[in-house]
Amino acid sequence: MSRDYYFHREYAGCSVTVGVYLGTARAVELLVDGHEVGREQVAGHHEQVSVLHTTLPTDPPQPVSVEAALPAAMRGDPECTLVAAGERLPMPQRPMPHRARPTEESWYH
DSSP: OOEEEEEEEEETTEEEEEEEEESSSEEEEEEETTEEEEEEEEOSSSOEEEEEEEEESSSSOEEEEEEEEEOSTTSOOOEEEEEETTEEEEEOBOOOOOOOOOOGGGGGO
16 A cells, blocks of 8 residues: 655745655655656665755755655654755645546536
8 A cells, every 4th residue: 555745845935845655666756846856766665764955946056955754664654854054944744635536427517
């Protein structure tokens, strides 16, 4: 069974989002302003930290990192931290609605 988590923080005028996908295949995805700028497949199902780096499109460009602390298999929820300019900022978990499948009734509207 797959579990998906999303974390988000506004920083320096940019939208930074992290998707953490825990299941048979584990992955961490980094998006800035809605565009994927980094992705890592994570090997194993033990507790570990995945770090992704990028540069924000600010003036001047600003390097940032995101640390995703992944739990061991079925041992809790992940946590994400944005690291920028010497600061460690927690990224709150953000609920993402699941897309509902279209119903027959919606075909006629």
